[in-house]
Amino acid sequence: MPTARALSSALKRFSRPSAGPEAKALVSGLLKQHGPLSNREMWHLVSKTSPETSTGDNTSIPSMRYLKHIVLEQMGQSGELVKRVINREVPLESNTHATSVSPVKTWRWDFMEAPTQSKTKPVEKAPYGAEVGVGEDFSHLNKRRQRSRVRHVTRDVSWMKELDEVRRIAAERDANV
Incomplete structure (x- = not known):
């Protein structure tokens, strides 16, 4: 021991x-x-x-x-x-x-060196339609699926624009009542 x-x-x-x-x-x-x-x-x-x-x-x-x-x-x-x-x-x-x-x-x-404020990048705002795939990288897909994904994202963005327009009209109607 x-x-x-x-x-x-x-x-x-x-x-x-x-x-x-x-x-x-x-x-x-x-x-x-x-x-x-x-x-x-x-x-x-x-x-x-x-x-x-x-x-x-x-x-x-x-x-x-x-x-x-x-x-x-x-x-x-x-x-x-x-x-x-x-x-x-x-x-x-x-x-x-x-x-x-x-x-x-x-x-x-x-x-x-202490990090300075000028070196920090500003927070980037997400592009309109990021929820449905705008700005995403589809390069990992083959060409046929890339074209299809772009069509689907375009369709979903136009649907989002229609939905936002309906919400804006409803908000104006509720504000006038």
Whole structure:
């Protein structure tokens, strides 16, 4: 029968530590200050700016592995950060010592953009006769059935128009009485 100590040490292998608020604040501050950053750039900045204990250990983010797999992963899953492909221009040197620029795609961590109202689509009004099949896709049917379905929908729409006209006349008659 395993002891409690052996059981707790065995469970540590299966549980993931969570990123502390200091680590999240440090990463957020770096992104606000420097813009989108790669894992390596972020680690270099963290190792420079993070306070160290008397033993030389980084208190909030102890390693690059912790940064990548704990802090950034949790911030990405919570919707605070997103990993994007960004085109960077990298200078290339040729034999003639003339520099040229080459675009390179890199992955960078950045803040998740809040959805704006302008990007939301307005609610579309259903077309007249949607109840009887107007606007539906009949491409899955063979040609004969497509023609027949269109005739039936056209017939039903004309019937709906007649019914609406009768309702309008009845409503006017009831309003006059």
